[in-house]
Amino acid sequence: MDGNLPSTTTGTGDQIIVHGRGTCDMKGGIAVMVWLAQRLAAPNRDITWVFYDCEEIEDTANGLRRLAADHPDWLEADLAVLMEPTSARIEGGCQGTTRFDITTTGVAAHSARSWLGHNAIHDIADVLERARGFDARQIEVDGLVYREGLNATLISGGLASNVVPPSCTVQINYRFAPDKSGEQALALMTELFEEWTLQLRDLSPGARPGLDQPAAAAFVAAVGGEPRPKYGWTDVARFASLGMPAVNYGPGDAGKAHAIDEQCPLADLDACVDALERWLSS
Known part of the structure; x- marks a missing residue:
């Protein structure tokens, strides 16, 4: 597709920007997950990596919805981290x-x-x-x-x-x-x-922030920064309906999602990898 692949980069050093359709929403988040999955030899928590399709279209097609219906035991956890673009800052709940x-x-x-x-x-x-x-x-x-x-x-x-x-x-x-x-x-x-x-x-329906839940509060403490609200609907709401705390945390500015100049700073990718690796290793 014209303008989609391959991605390109501009800048040098800590100012490198990755350009291309999907770099922000949400290939950047997927890249962080894949990198961590192969890098974490002995994580301090039991991790389930969930990669699913049809997140952007009608709810009936959502891959996570199918998983929740067909294999609810696969999604049992103390905390879910949605790798939605948040500029490497924690965003609570969703609209x-x-x-x-x-x-x-x-x-x-x-x-x-x-x-x-x-x-x-x-x-x-x-x-x-x-x-x-x-x-x-x-x-x-x-x-x-x-x-x-x-x-x-x-x-x-x-x-x-x-x-x-x-x-x-x-x-x-x-x-x-x-x-x-x-x-x-x-x-x-x-x-x-x-x-x-x-x-x-x-x-x-949306989801309240839920950052006072013990697992979510521990994640906030480990990652640092001041949490913000999530503008937009994300599958944080689906986890909330299952009674599970969840947060949005991923690379890229959501304001660039779906834009003609979609992009993701390399610094965001590094920040997410470092924070999640620290949380899953310490």
Whole structure:
């Protein structure tokens, strides 16, 4: 794929940057895991390395979801470390997310005789205005401040350039703080868009930080630094649903994930290797 492989590097010394699609999200994290797996001859803990597919798409395809359903005993542990890009800093918990469609219905007509029809695309403007006016919160959860967000992310409608559109659909994504359950988030969206019917695409609850759990607290103490909130949904939430503490910790800036200039500093890779090797060896 153009722009994907091979990766390239720029800079020298401790300023080397690895460029290429996936370097940040999340080949860098996988590289750290593979390096540690072959390097740790006698770790001080029993380690299970989990490499899985379909993490970025709908939940029903998620490889970790399949593992949890088919082999739950494989995932029994005191702590899970998700190698999500965090700039080599611990990020606690994660946001919840839901996606839903709203469709407006019109009446098709020739655009030269538009009074004989009804324009569904014009009607969707009311939905977009409602989303634009949403008061996204910043809320503290167990010492970390999470920012919420509501965005229209996809829109489609119309039949032809000379036809009044009979339908229009917008997809909306709500990212919510982990103080809410998935049901509470959906209820809020249903109330916000009460004039329309919501067609639910997916709903994944978030996870509270849980950094006060003994295993997580010990990890924070070993790695160091001030924990931050995780913006976005990660499989930390899946482990939380299994009753297991989990943290996000990996190389690369999540702001570069999926970007045309995706990159990962070599210093982040080294920092993660050093911190995890120290934690698993001391």
